[in-house]
Amino acid sequence: MRLYNxxxxxxxxxxxxxxxxxILSIVARGEASTISPFILLAMPQVSAIEQRACADLWMKTRLADSAAKRDALAFRFREGVRTKIRIGYLSCDFHEHATSLLLIELFEGHDDERFEIFAYSYGADDGKGMRQRLEKSFERFVDIEALxxxxxxxxxxxDGIxxxxxxxxxxRNTRTEILTFRPAPVQVNYLGYPGTLGGDFCDYIITDRFLTPPDSAAAYSESFAYLPDSYQPHSRYSAIGALPSRAAAGLPEEGFVFCCFNQAYKITPEIFALWCRLLAGCPGSVLWLLKDAMAEGNLRNLAFQHGIEPSRLLFAEAKPQIEHLGRLQLADLVLDTLPYNAHTTASDALWVGVPIVTCAGDTFASRVAGSLLHAIDLPELITTNxxxxxxxxxxxxxxPAQLAQLKQRLLTNRxxxxxxDILAYTRNLEGLFEAMWQRHLAGQAPAAIGAV
Structure with missing residues (x-):
């Protein structure tokens, strides 16, 4: 699979x-224990059911390998009720990472009269300051990297989570296998992975009704925990850097700027061909992409094969988040990828006032941008083919008039x-946690909960 990746x-x-x-033949034969489910998220023409089958097979071997250790530990849980529900967040991304950028204000906004919030970190501090801010937002920040x-x-x-x-x-660098030991009575799949974990070790997936309609339940091992709007949080006070000149950002002084800052592996031949058709239909326009030395030359060659001057593909260097948000305002329109949509890159664009056009498929990963657009009341930017x-x-x-009107609506809706609205989002998420916990205390199995 390394060669495919x-x-x-x-x-x-x-x-x-x-x-x-x-790969799909291997999954169909039940031999997918060497194929990470992540691979299928960006693979064209793969269904959510096939993604679940791969996840189930991926964990089957690992569950068998750890069975003796899990049986020896056989965790039991406390009786009685605390006044606060104890929540544990597990990640290696508690630093300057997209996940933490989305979640920081949620962590800081949790109701400490109803919840105790713990972090379990197995990733290094990158020294950029976010780690220290995160540590302050938790009741306890526990480093488990060496364990x-x-x-x-x-x-x-x-810790009684x-x-x-x-x-x-x-x-990358996941230790989701910790959940297979069942260290907590309720376990949740949230935000970092846009799909099912498979197996029987995770009870709920945080989602919304656009992402995972009720009739898609068979494609998920978890029960749906529905938020009323989008599943994705976003900080309300993310600082936007100064707007640079087009020249300073490496853009021409004139011409329409199509933009996609998704990682290169999300780009498919069909999407790239469509982008080249857009460039052909808009003389003087450019396509602004995230710089990736491994992909840049191939993409320029492919553009040439589609009849597009390679110099019309421009590549943006990585920048600190504040500077990145500042320059992102120079884009005229963000173009989404399919079947693996923009996630943080989509909400960042909307945050700075740039519209995104998306095409929604039938998998979680292919419906994320549509979820965000529904939550900002711009569903007309969602297409289905x-x-x-x-x-x-x-x-x-x-x-230009149509685009200007749309951008004004986006700024009004922002x-x-x-x-x-991260405060309302946090209260809604906490409501799901309370519903999960009440079902557990009542001896009820996980079931779909949340917004109807």
Whole structure:
């Protein structure tokens, strides 16, 4: 799978269809214990049911391997009721990372009269200051990086965590396997991984009704915990840096700026071909992408093959978040990827007032941008097929009055709709935690809860 991952990051697509067929065949035969479920999130033409099958198989072998240790520990949970529900957040990203940038104001806003909030960190401090701010937001910040999976589970159980929340899923450096030891009576999949964890060790997934409609439940091992708006939090006070000149940002002085700052592995041949058609239909326009030395040359060559001058692809260097948000305002329109949508990059664009056009599929990862657009009351930017995506993006790029009107609506909605109301979001999330905990205390199995 390393070769497949490398080709996706490099945007080398000659054998993409071969790889898709091979991987899905392995999943269908029940042999997917070596295929990370994460791989399927960005793979075209993969269903949510197939993603669950891969996740189930991925964990099956690991559950078998750890069975003896889990049986030896056989955690039991306290009787009686505390006055506060004890929440544990598990991640390696408690530093300057997209997950922490989204969550910091939620952590700081938790109601300390109803909840005790613990962090379990297995990642290093990057020295950029966010770690110290995060540490202050928790009742206890516990470093478990040096512990084994079993030792980490013991530490969490010793602390009497009521609800353990995994923020990583099957992303890089994950230790989601801790949850298989069942160190807490209620366990939750939240934010970091846009899909199911499979198996039987996670009770709920935090979601919303656009992301995972009730009729999609069979594709998820977890029960749905529905928030009333979007599943994604976003800090309300994220500082936006100074607006640079176009020249300073490496952009031409004139011309429409299409933008996508998603990582290169999310780009597919179909999406890139569509972007080139948009460039062809908008003379003088440019496509602004996130710099990736492994993909840049291939993307320029592919643009040339589509009849587009390679110099119309511009690549942005990584910047600190404040500076990045400042320059992002120079984009005219963000173009989403499919089947793995923009996540933080989508909400960042909306935060600085740049619209995004998306195409929603049937998987969690392919519906995230649509979830955000619903929560900011701009559902007209959600399409359901690539033809509609192209036509909408082309219309906005070639009709300045239409785009200006849309941007004004976005600016009006920015602080008046639910998407960036982190205080209301925090109360809604806490309501889900209380509902989960009450079901547990009543001896009820996990079931769909939350907004109707």
């Amino acid at each position: 490398l080709t996706r990051r490099m945007c080398e697509w000659d054998e993409l269809e071969m790889w898709r067929g091979r 084994s999976i079993a030792e980490a589970a013991e530490a969490i159980h010793r 009521d609800i353990l929340i995994d923020l990583k899923g099957y992303t 690539l033809h509609g995506y192209f036509e909408l993006a082309l219309s906005l790029a070639t009709k 602080l008046t709709t639910p998407l960036f």
